[in-house]
Amino acid sequence: MKQYNHSKIEKYWQKEWAKKKIYKTLSSQEARRKTLRRQGYAGRELKPFYVLDMFPYPSGAGLHVGHPRGYIGSDVCARMKRMQGYNVLHPMGYDAFGLPAEQYAIEHKVHPREAVKRNVATFEKQLSMIGLSYDWSRKINTSDPDYYKWTQWIFLKLHNHYYDEKLQKARSISELIKKFEKENKEWEKLSPLEKQDHLMKYRLAYEGEAEVNWCPGLGTVLANDEVKEGQDGHLISERGGFPVEKIKIKQWFLRITAYADRLLSGLEELKWSLHLKEIQKNWIGRSEGAEIEFKLVARSQPLGAIKVFTTRADTLFGATYLVLSPEHAIIPKLKIENIKEVENYINQAKHKTAEERTRVEKDPSTGSGQAKTGVELKGVKAINPGNGEEIPIWISDYVLADYGTGAIMAVPAHDERDFAFAKKYNLPIREVIVNYDIDGMGWAPKAGKKFSTYRGVSAVIFNKKNDTVLCLRWAPQGWGTFVTGKLDPNENNFKEVARREIYEETGYKNLKLIYEQKNPYFTTYYHDGKDENRFTEMHRLFFELMDEEKDEISDEEKSKHEIVWVARKDIQKFITASYDQEIVEKVINGTFMEKSCFACHGILVDSKQFTGMTSEEARKKITDFVGGQIVTKYKMRDAVFARQRYWGEPIPLWRDKEGIIHEVKKLPLKLPNVKSYEPTGKAEGPLAGVKSWVAKGYETNTMPGWAGSSWYYLRYMDPKNKKELAGKKEIEYWQQVDIYVGGTEHATGHLLYARFWNKFLHDLEITPTEEPFKELHNQGMIIASDGRRMSKRWGNVVNPDDIVKTYGADTLRVYEMFMGPFTDSIAWSTESIIGPRRFLEKVWRVAQRLQINTDKKLINTDKIGENQSRNQSKSVDFSVEKLLHKTIKKVTEDIEAMRFNTAISSMMIFVNALDAEHTRKDAQIDIGNWVLFLKLLAPFAPHIAEELYNEQLITNNKKSLRKSAASIHEQEWPKWNPKLIIDETVKIAVQVNGKVRAEIEILADINEGEVREIALANENIKKWVEDKEVKKFIYVKNKLVNIVI
């Protein structure tokens, strides 16, 4: 018996595959021309499928065992898709510009270019051992001039485009200039420099001022991840611990905020994890609100105005003061009585670090909430445009300068922070929103009427059969309500009361409680019929009507109201009351919950003509009334597109002596060679030290690390194209990335920027789709067995080379896919890897035995891939074949869903069954079926599968087999036979009162009556049931029965 020598076969086949170029991706033309000569696919055109890994940056650290996990996962997908007859694009390349390479270079005193070369070599050596099916001929490198030429090209496009808000699309800046020339007479009079400045406000790549982390101690500007917080809350450098200060310098920006809305709405169509979408959603942080102007007065004399941004314009009448950020531009222009105090405060704020400013402190007076500091601007007041009242103006650093308008209207009654602030400084609090009940006779309380209290239950009853809700129509007013009932003062059994009320008012008897709202719902309203204001406490319960059984209700009840089943969608029309659509929706869906101590949604009180309106309604109307504007704001800011570094793409612009910016005509603008790429001691990049460079007026900043990675997926489609970033035909053919695999750490960086660039390129009609990555999977981290990250620092790194050496690449691959769900982070265990290794050895052993027995009885196939119907040979065990087809189904579906761990588990089950068969009665599988199994194994363990496949063909010496035996990886993926995965008999559990008491075997799909007979005849069951009456008999088809006695 031949031994399983993993090293030998892995090395052999890796060479063979490279020689035969079996992973070569076809161009769109080749694919169209070439019809597959493979069995089963003759005459059919290859469909494209794009599987992409996030490309690495060559940091020089070397791989640990966690790095390949994502690559293996995507490789499994790519391999299956290839076998399914797709033209698979599965490339690899390097994100070579940026900090990691530069840092390595500085540390090792080599040129970054050299550093990249070295690190790429190490990376490829390590990666090549794992047997990944990349088409290396498409390799790219972002620091290659042939590549960054196009990064620069895109930058220039961004520079000469602006965002047309109306068309929601990027347009050429020349269009905008034309528009200015036509519409604006002043335009002509502007100097070229002034024109340039004005256009900067529109360009998608523009120059502006931005803060950088300036570290005088190191004489360089630091990236955010090179900076950490010191013990006193001040910023210090990660390296050396020198103090870091924020200074503002001119830098290039990309106007990503123009695409904020599209970036947000685009998320919907993406098959990404909820988690990741959530992160991007938060990051974009869209909120819709209104900008409202507050006029200013000093001793009742008007003087200018302040604009505030609010999402709650409906609470305007509750705005009792304004708060400005300390940086607000209007402050120096005002005559303030306590100017000293104010300046002091502003100065303090300026010197606080971001951390100090945002530190959450407990309020000593209340023990909770946040104690904010602030100063009143004395001598100036604002006019509340709603009610005309004069209100004070404060400054406080809890208001951010760069969000909204840098000023807010404070509504302490309905906002927690405003509330805390008002409490601290004794500012007035006015409540303008009250809760209301949707099925109360909801009108705002009337002044002068007496208040009574009311405790009750409200029951929402669903009829799932026709999707209706039980409602009552009350005479004589015709009010529509849910079933309600009053509680006696000390009554607390809401369930019982609700059931009682339902019975009295409707007569229905059989109801199932679905949900009971935990907290009572307090509402205040005016009761028309009783002519009084009511303060109510309602307890809401949700029921499902089980059957129509009901008793007659009393005539008295009948005369009061009529029972109406209202279709769920019509509920809002039926229920009488002013209501909030959203709340009704939540109430009938049973997800309503109230938590806040402040009313958030309700009806307005104390708000003049808006009193009685719902919040939603009033929001628009009040905004209109005070001449405000509906606006949308985003948390996301424009992206700084410049680093004060050497190792990056030069910005392809130059400035003449007059300061006019010109585009570099001939791309690429190559990064000059420099002697020293180390920091210069100035807040500029090392390029500032290159005289010839500066003399030509070039930028001394370079592009950030994420520039090249924002479009690299397009370059793979056509990596050698000299004329375009990628050929039109190729982009049209591949469309977008079908499956993208990478870590979750790029959620707000790379993944957002790439989406932005793709949308921009889509506007330029370069990319056919809005989104670059249709489906995204985040592989989980592999952590060390000590629970920490693998790192040289902890000395807990497991090197993949060692694992490949002792266990083999196939074992490594199977183990990494088997250890747990692909997205979960899991601890590495070299102890457990023996499991997958034993599995592969078992496969090997089974194959060896199979060959011994093969001539005796097992061969019954001449063609691979066609032996999918039941084999006629009597010696073949059908149960094995059935199991195989179940396995085919499971593995195919699992790979599709990235559930690799369960796919492997099912293959283990299959091999275990086979192995048991072998030892007991001789081999019971024919060659054809065995090959089907090897194909399932091939994406996970490509080397052993290839070896056994070929060995099988040679041993059997079948000419037809050998002819087609190019490689198992080029064979057709197995299909399962639906007939073979159905069982004739099933074992079902028999429960008595929900406890399993017996297991019976029945023919599949027999009817309930038959099952009942068999179940009740069972000895065990008889013992439990005895002579008790069977109250209920539940049969879940082919699963279980439950006998209720």
Next chain:
RNA sequence: GCCCGGGUGGCGUAAUUGGUAGCCGCGAUCGACUUAAGAUCGAUUGCCGUAAGGCAUGCGAGUUCGAGUCUCGCCCCGGGCACCA
């Protein structure tokens, strides 16, 4: 603080989405082979109990004939955001 995920044997995990909890793998115990060890093969392996049976999916309730799965509250763990009006 807010928003997402999670919590199942000694360990990594599985469970057709409301239907027999613990598949597969590791480890452990016993046995076979071996002079021996290892490898391999076989058996056992959630807990209590000789058994019948009982108890078990972070804790506590609820809905249901039936809950790991649904609802509510609480406790942990991981991640994201963190004065965004």
